[in-house]
Amino acid sequence: MELLSEDQQLVADSAAGFLRDSQPITAFRALRKAGDDANSAITANLAELGWMGVVLPEAIGGVGLGYRAAGLIAEELGRNLTVSPFVSSAIIAGTALASIGGGGAAFWAGQIASGQAIVALALEERAKHRPDCIATSIQATSEGLRLSGRKGFVVDGGLADCLLVVAKRDDAPCLLMVDPKAAGVTVTSQVMLDHRNAATVLLENVAVAETDLLTHGPEAKRVLAKTLAAGRAVVAAEQLGVAKAAADQTFEYLRTRKQFGVLIGQFQALQHRAADLHCELAQTSSLIAAALNALDEDSPEVETLSRAAKAKMAQVGRQANEEAVQMHGGIGMTDEMDLGLFMKRDRALTEYLGDAGHHTEWLLRQRGI
Amino acid sequence: MDLETFRSDARAWLEANCPAEMRTPMGEDDICWGGRNFVFRSPAQKQWLHVMAEKGWTVPSWPKAYGGGGLSGDEQKILGQEMQRISARPPLQSFGIWMLGPALLHFGTEDQKRHYLPQIARGEIRWCQGYSEPGAGSDLAGLQTKGVDTGDHFEVTGQKIWTSYADQADWIFCLVRTEPDEKKHTGISFLLFDMESEGVSTKPIKLISGASPFCETFFEAVKVPKDQIVGERGQGWTIAKYLLTHEREMIGASDSALFAKSDLAQDAVTALGLDETGRLDDALLRAELGQFLVDELCFDAHLDMTGAYMRAGHELGARSAELKYLGTELNKRRQSLRVAAGGSDNLVWEGTANDTGQVAKDWLRSKANTIEGGTSEVMLSILSKAVLKMPG
Numbered sequence: 154m155e156l157l158s159e160d161q162q163l164v165a166d167s168a169a170g171f172l173r174d175s176q177p178i179t180a181f182r183a184l185r186k187a188g189d190d191a192n193s194a195i196t197a198n199l200a201e202l203g204w205m206g207v208v209l210p211e212a213i214g215g216v217g218l219g220y221r222a223a224g225l226i227a228e229e230l231g232r233n234l235t236v237s238p239f240v241s242s243a244i245i246a247g248t249a250l251a252s253i254g255g256g257g258a259a260f261w262a263g264q265i266a267s268g269q270a271i272v273a274l275a276l277e278e279r280a281k282h283r284p285d286c287i288a289t290s291i292q293a294t295s296e297g298l299r300l301s302g303r304k305g306f307v308v309d310g311g312l313a314d315c316l317l318v319v320a321k322r323d324d325a326p327c328l329l330m331v332d333p334k335a336a337g338v339t340v341t342s343q344v345m346l347d348h349r350n351a352a353t354v355l356l357e358n359v360a361v362a363e364t365d366l367l368t369h370g371p372e373a374k375r376v377l378a379k380t381l382a383a384g385r386a387v388v389a390a391e392q393l394g395v396a397k398a399a400a401d402q403t404f405e406y407l408r409t410r411k412q413f414g415v416l417i418g419q420f421q422a423l424q425h426r427a428a429d430l431h432c433e434l435a436q437t438s439s440l441i442a443a444a445l446n447a448l449d450e451d452s453p454e455v456e457t458l459s460r461a462a463k464a465k466m467a468q469v470g471r472q473a474n475e476e477a478v479q480m481h482g483g484i485g486m487t488d489e490m491d492l493g494l495f496m497k498r499d500r501a502l503t504e505y506l507g508d509a510g511h512h513t514e515w516l517l518r519q520r521g522i
Numbered sequence: 523m524d525l526e527t528f529r530s531d532a533r534a535w536l537e538a539n540c541p542a543e544m545r546t547p548m549g550e551d552d553i554c555w556g557g558r559n560f561v562f563r564s565p566a567q568k569q570w571l572h573v574m575a576e577k578g579w580t581v582p583s584w585p586k587a588y589g590g591g592g593l594s595g596d597e598q599k600i601l602g603q604e605m606q607r608i609s610a611r612p613p614l615q616s617f618g619i620w621m622l623g624p625a626l627l628h629f630g631t632e633d634q635k636r637h638y639l640p641q642i643a644r645g646e647i648r649w650c651q652g653y654s655e656p657g658a659g660s661d662l663a664g665l666q667t668k669g670v671d672t673g674d675h676f677e678v679t680g681q682k683i684w685t686s687y688a689d690q691a692d693w694i695f696c697l698v699r700t701e702p703d704e705k706k707h708t709g710i711s712f713l714l715f716d717m718e719s720e721g722v723s724t725k726p727i728k729l730i731s732g733a734s735p736f737c738e739t740f741f742e743a744v745k746v747p748k749d750q751i752v753g754e755r756g757q758g759w760t761i762a763k764y765l766l767t768h769e770r771e772m773i774g775a776s777d778s779a780l781f782a783k784s785d786l787a788q789d790a791v792t793a794l795g796l797d798e799t800g801r802l803d804d805a806l807l808r809a810e811l812g813q814f815l816v817d818e819l820c821f822d823a824h825l826d827m828t829g830a831y832m833r834a835g836h837e838l839g840a841r842s843a844e845l846k847y848l849g850t851e852l853n854k855r856r857q858s859l860r861v862a863a864g865g866s867d868n869l870v871w872e873g874t875a876n877d878t879g880q881v882a883k884d885w886l887r888s889k890a891n892t893i894e895g896g897t898s899e900v901m902l903s904i905l906s907k908a909v910l911k912m913p914g
Contacts, residue, residue: 154841155827156834404910419914424906431905432844436824443823461819468816513812520787522802522811 154435155442157225164207164222168229171202176235178491181348184236190342190350191312192236200268205243208383209251214263220383220448224390224441231394231502234494236349238271241309244387246272246317249328249380253367257330261315273313274380275304275331275354282507284319284381291322291329291361298361300331303353308505310352311342317367318356319377327369328376335359347494347501382459384506386444389459389466392502393434393441396466396473399495400430403477423480430476433469440465457519460512467509470499528597532604539573541566545609549880554614556645558692574613575644581619584627588635589643595833617686618642618649622695625712625765629753638714650717652682652696652739653762660900662697663707663759667741669698676700676713676751678721678744684894688724688737691717701756710758714750721745731886732871732879769895770846771838786811786856790863807862814855821852840908847901850891857888 157165176195184192199205207223209215223244230239242265250262250272264270279286289302300320310316316331316338333340337359340352368376404427407418417423444458474496478485485492503509523531543566554560554567562568574580577591582598584590593601605612623642626635641647658665667680678698688694693716701709717724721744726734753761790811794803802808828845832838838845861868861881868881892898906912 154831154836156830404912407910407912416913418906418912421903424910424912425899425902427910427912428902428905429847431910432848435841435844436820436848439824439827440820442827458819458823461816464816465820468813509816513816516815517787517801517808517812520815522787522791522796522808 155439157221160218161222161225164218165225165229167202168204168226172229172233172235176233178234178494181234181236181494185348190236190344190348193312195235195237196242196271197268199237199239199243200266204239205268206247206266208244209247209262209266213251213259214266215247215251216266219445220386221442221445223387224445227387227391228394228397231391231396231498232398234395234398234491234498238273238309238312240384240387240391241273242271242313245274245380245384248383249274249317249376250367252376252379253328255367257364258367261330264314270314271309271312272315272317273307273310273352274384275307275310275316275318277306278302278304280305282504282511284377287319287321287326289318289320289356291320291327291366296360298363298366300329300337300356300359300361302356304356305353306504307340307352307354309350310340310354311350316340316354318354322366322369325370326373326377328367328373329361329365330367331356331359331361331365345501347497349498349501378456381506382444382455383448385459385463385512386441386448388502388505389441389462390445392466392470392499393438395495395498395502396470397434399477399492399499400434400473402491403427403480404431406481417480426476426480430469430473433472437462437465437469457516460507460515463507464509464512464516467503470503474499525596525600529600529604532601533607535577536604536608536610539577540605540608540610541570543567544570544611544613546611547609548611552611554612554645555616555648555687555690556614556618557616557648557690558646559690560645560648570611571613571645578643580614580645581623581639581643584623584639584643588627588639590639595835599829599833614645616642616645616648617651617691618647621651621765621768622649622714624768625695625752625761628764629712629757629761633749634752647692648687648690650685650688650691650694650739652685652688652694654684655681656683660897662762663710665697665699665710667696667698668702669700669711669713669746671700672745675745675747676711678713678715678741678746680741682739682741683727684736685724685739686736688717688739689726693717694722694739695752697758697762700758704756707759708756710762711755712752712758712761713746714752715744715746719744719746729886730889731883733883733887766896767838767842770842770901786814786859786863789860793863793865793867807859810855811859811863814852814859817852818856821848824848840904843896843901843904843908846895847892847898847905851898853891854888857885861885 203216204226206215207218207226208220210217227240230237247262247265250258261270261272265272276284278288289304291298291300302320313333316333318329318331320327320329331338337357339355342350342352345351407423407427408416410417441462444462447455447458477492478496481492484490543564552563554571578586578589579591579601581589582591582593582601586592619642623639626638653662655665655667667678667682669676669678693714696713697710698713699709700711721742723740724737727736727738728734790802790807797803864881871879871882
């Protein structure tokens with residue numbers, strides 16, 4: 154129901170078409186069977202379509218279509234369960250690098266846009282999203298700057314050509330580029346429940362050059378805030394796609410499955426739950442669109458809207474996926490159906506960049522309670 | 523006119539014409555309903571209605587020929603923003619504006635439009651809506667009030683219930699079964715008549731909030747001239763459904779229009795205080811407030827998006843049920859949290875302050891939100907069939 158510009162509608166249509174044809178859920182199943190969590194070929198494809206540079210300015214190799222367009226792509230990636238570094242690299246790392254600007258950052262942003270490199274953000278140090286709890290730090294030693302710390306849930310960290318690490322220097326936050334192959338860096342890849350890559354990264358006295366340090370202090374805070382807001386809104390959009398896929402499949406099941414001699418969609422107990430889910434998805438879709446628009450307009454509402462969108466999507470994503478399995482009954486529990494795949498992806502996306510509890514807490518604090 | 527010129531003109535005009543007393547927060551008693559018997563609370567209220575009606579801005583979207591402002595969707599939005607900017611009160615609220623007007627614009631004859639619409643726009647005639655009956659609530663089309671064709675009149679006999687402000691209204695738009703041999707949905711007509719007609723009587727119903735916004739309305743052989751039918755005979759249900767769509771959009775949107783959005787968080791802090799970590803001293807209330815804040819942001823965004831969608835010329839159709847369901851369920855939560863946040867202070871029913879008991883009364887009033895204009899369950903059934911295409 155949301156209004157789209159002509160450009161945005163083109164992006165939405167081409168994303169739906171391209172992913173349905175080349176990356177349907179059967180493709181995801183094939184990757185899972187082969188034990189492949191990289192889907193390496195796709196990065197070049199997405200770059201060719203301009204998607205890896207969708208939020209990056211043309212001056213550094215992007216196409217500058219903006220976050221609303223990025224959200225439309227993410228929604229289709231969610232719907233098709235496509236494995237790609239779109240969110241981790243093109244949106245999150247891309248936003249950070251474009252926001253920092255300047256030589257080094259612009260170089261890596263260009264690499265992302267052209268599909269030459271995957272950059273992953275190494276932020277988290279706890280099991281829950283706590284961007285303010287950073288112990289990883291840079292120390293000045295007699296041999297120069299040294300970085301030490303331990304990062305977890307580095308999404309696509311095992312596939313990355315470069316890590317964008319959040320650390321402290323002189324007790325102020327900073328962002329720096331780290332080569333995963335550098336001495337002292339240990340990247341341990343893990344396959345998560347949704348068959349996506351997320352690494353833990355151990356940093357032990359890693360040598361850091363001043364040129365690796367991209368931003369520091371209040372400027373780093375600003376960059377990180379923008380990056381996380383963009384990440385939240387686009388992750389929520391992907392999660393919306395997952396939830397819509399689960400819901401659509403369920404609504405179709407209600408229209409076709411017979412029990413007690415009737416279509417189960419005739420039962421009011423199920424009709425009302427389905428309609429409630431439809432309403433929740435509709436309003437959540439509006440909230441996510443509002444958050445994405447706010448990013449494009451650089452509005453002061455970005456922080457509030459992106460957090461509300463992420464929190465609301467966590468709640469509605471869970472509702473959609475739990476209803477999907479319950480309304481399908483026993484068959485919903487089988488691996489043969491896609492519902493379990495949606496449910497696992499939804500769970501992972503809920504944790505990614507903070508769950509409902511985290512962001513609701515922020516909103517409450519902001520209101521002074 | 524380009525929109526920025528419109529904005530600056532509207533701003534200057536409002537600045538010059540909106541009395542200072544009409545720029546303060548209003549309670550339910552401050553609403554201007556218009557009508558023959560309306561008693562203005564102040565000269566400023568009367569003046570504000572007068573100048574806005576002259577300008578056509580009591581009904582900014584209606585064509586100028588019928589007393590409206592002839593504004594485009596974007597201009598209406600700007601006017602709304604400019605009024606909000608100076609906290610200008612709505613000059614006039616009425617069922618004529620919200621419901622009958624849109625129905626006449628869509629289904630009325632040219633004569634009917636020229637006769638009835640300007641009266642609504644100027645606040646001269648106050649309308650009420652005769653829909654529900656004791657035996658026809660959620661099953662509205664089961665209504666039994668009959669209109670017998672006596673040649674030059676319909677003779678209307680029967681009873682309506684939940685007629686909002688029937689005791690204060692001048693005219694009624696009323697669903698009446700005029701074709702008893704037709705099927706349930708095709709035997710109904712949409713009639714207009716004067717509440718002063720012989721045979722009409724009303725009786726207010728006292729609600730749990732203490733207020734009586736609704737009446738029972740009785741018709742005993744009321745004579746209604748035949749040109750006071752809107753649309754064709756038997757077309758009443760089509761018009762009623764069209765109107766219900768408007769009503770649902772309105773009740774859904776009344777989230778902000780009809781109920782003051784008080785600062786729930788501040789109220790709770792005042793009543794309960796903060797604990798040593800700076801959090802509200804009630805974990806469960808705090809958690810519920812948090813979830814409410816998220817849902818409120820979400821619904822507000824949805825209203826915004828839906829509004830833009832409609833201003834771009836799209837119809838909501840059955841999806842108006844979505845707004846009605848979400849908006850009213852949310853408002854019930856808001857009022858529950860509001861009354862809980864104030865603790866025992868909000869239990870006071872009678873006292874000296876003139877807003878005594880208002881929070882509790884609003885809370886009780888809000889329980890009707892998910893019933894009136896179609897229950898939440900009816901909304902979910904509509905969505906399930908019309909949007910999700912569920913069987914049977």
